[in-house]
Amino acid sequence: MFWQQLINGITLGSTYALIALGYTMVYGIIQLINFAHGEIYMIGAFVGVVAVTVFQLNIFIALFVAMTVCIIIGVSVERIAYKPLRRSTRLAPLISAIGVSIFLQTLMTLIAGPQAVGFPQVINDQLYHIGSVTVSKVQVIILILASALMVGLQLIIKYLRIGKAMRAASEDYDTASLMGINVNRVISFTFALGSALAAAGGVMVGMYFNSIHPLMGVMAGTKAFCAAVLGGIGSIPGAMLGGLFLGVAEVGGVALGYGGYRDAIAFTLLILVLLFKPTGLLGRPIQRKV
C-alpha cells in the first residue's frame, strides 16, 4: 500500500518536475516567471492527441511532434510577448505573460471546445506486479521518459557550449553579453528547452490520466511553479526535487484519507518549507542575487 502510493506520487511528481524545469530555467536567466508555461504544457497535450487520433502516429512520434510544435510556440511567445519588454520594469513582462496565458487558454477553448477531451488508450494497460506493488506500463514509461529527459537536460547544460552559455547568462546576464555570448540566442534556446519538456509532460499526463482540457494548464502550471519555488527557483535539480516532493505530498494526503484536502496539504508543506528555508530546498543563498 505504502509503496504503491509512493509510486503514484512519483509518477505525478515527475510530470510536475518536467513543467517546473521550464519555470526555473527561464527565471534563472531573465528573472521572469513565465506564466504562459502551463499553457504550453496544455498545447503539448492537445497536439499529442491530434497526432495520435487524427494522424494515427505512434505515441513516441506523437511525443516528438508535440515537443517540436511547442518549441515553435514557446520561442514565438518569447519573441512576441517578452523580448520587446526586456528592458522595461520587471512587472511588464509578467503581466504580458499572464496575458499570453489567458489568450492561449481561450484560443484552445475556441478550437477544441470547453469539454474535457479523452486521450485515446495508446499503450495497452499491462500491469506488472512486484511484490505487493502493481505498476502499469504507462507509469513505467512515464518514469523512464521523464528521467531520460531530465538527465539529457543536465548533460546539455553541463557539457554543450550552449549549456555553458546558459549558465553564464544566469550568473550575470550583462557580463555574459559583454563576453561575446549571444544572449538572445541563449534565451530562445532556454524557452525551446523548457517548452519541449512541458510538451512532453502534457502528452504523458494525457496518456496517464486519459483526459485533457483547455484549462488543464492552470492548475498544473501553478503546482509546477510551486514545485520550482519549493526546490529553489533558478536551480535545475531543485525543480526536479520540488516536483517529486509536491507529487508525493499530494498523493500522501489522499492516502491518509483526506482526498478533499490534498491541495491544501501539499501547499501547507510548501509554506512550511519556505518558512524554514526561504530560498527553497536547493536554492542559492539570497545574497548572491543582490
Add this chain to the structure above:
Amino acid sequence: MNKKLSALITMLVFSLVILAGCGSSGSSDDTIKIGFLGAKTGGHASYGLETLKGMKMAEEDINAAGGLLGKNVAIVETDHGSKNSEASTVTDKLINNDKVVAIVGDPTTGLTKIAAPIAQDNQVVLLSAGAVGTGVVEIGDYIFRDTLLDALAAPAVTKYCAEELDWKKVALITSVNNDYSVSLSNIFRDALKKYNVEIVTEQQVKDGDTNFSAQVTNLTDQEFDGIVFTGYYTEGGLLMKEVRKQGLKQVMVGGDGLLSPVLWEMGEAAVESSMVYTGFAPDPNTDNEKTKAFIDKYKANNGNKLPDMFSAQGYDAVMLIAEAI
C-alpha cells in the same frame, strides 16, 4: 436664484428621464423574457446545453401557437462557464439588465443554491430544471424545480442494489467541492444503512480532478461489491478508468449527475454496466402524445439523437412557466 432654478430644472429633467426609463423597460416590450441560467462551457456544459435545447424547443412551440398573452416568448441565454463564482453575476444580470420574468436554471444543485437567494430577494421566479439535491425549494417561495429528487431516487436504487444484486459492502466516493455530490452522499449513507449495506471505505475527490490513482489505490485493499460515486460524469468516467487500470472489477452506481454521453466517451469500456437513475428516459413507444411529439421534434432537430433528462426538464420548465403566466 438663476442657479437654483436651473438646478431644479435639471433635477426635474433627470427624474423624468428615470421615470420614463422605468416605464419603457416594463410594459412596452412585446416579448416575455425568460432567462436561462446555466453552463454552455466548462465542466457541466453538457447539462446546460441540453437544458437550453429543451427550452428553445418550448419557446418555438409557444410562439408557433400564438405566444403568451399576445406576446412572444424569448429565451435570454447566459453562460456562467460552470463556475460558482460567476453564477451570482449572471443571475444578477438576468434580473436587473435583461428584466426577465422568470429564470430557468441552474441544472445543478450547487449553482441553484447560489442563484436562488438572489432571485428570491428580487422576487423573480426561479425554476431549476435539475436541482435534485436537498434544501433547494426551502430557500424561498419564489424558488421551484421540476425534477426527480435524489431523496426519492437514491433509496430506490439502494434497495435495488441490496435486494436484487445482493450487495453487502460498498465504497462511497464523494466529490467534496460539489454540493450535489455531498448531499447525494448523505442520502446514500442513510439509505445504505437502512438496507444494511456496509460502507467499507469513503474516498474524497474533487470536481476538475483528473488524477484518481491515490484514491483508487486506497480501494484496492478493501473488499466490496460496488462503488457508489455521487459526482458528475467527467470525473465518473475517469475514476472508473483508473479503477479498471488498477485491476478492480466492481461496477459503479450513481445519480443522474453521471447522466451524459461524456461518461461513455471518458470511461469507454470501464463504465460498462454502470448504473445511473434518471427522471426522464426517452421511450419512443410511449403512450403520452406530448412526450412523443417532444422526442420526435428533438430527434428531427438534433440529427436523430434522443433527448435526455435535461432537455426534457428544460422544455417542461418553460412550459410550466408559460402555463403559470
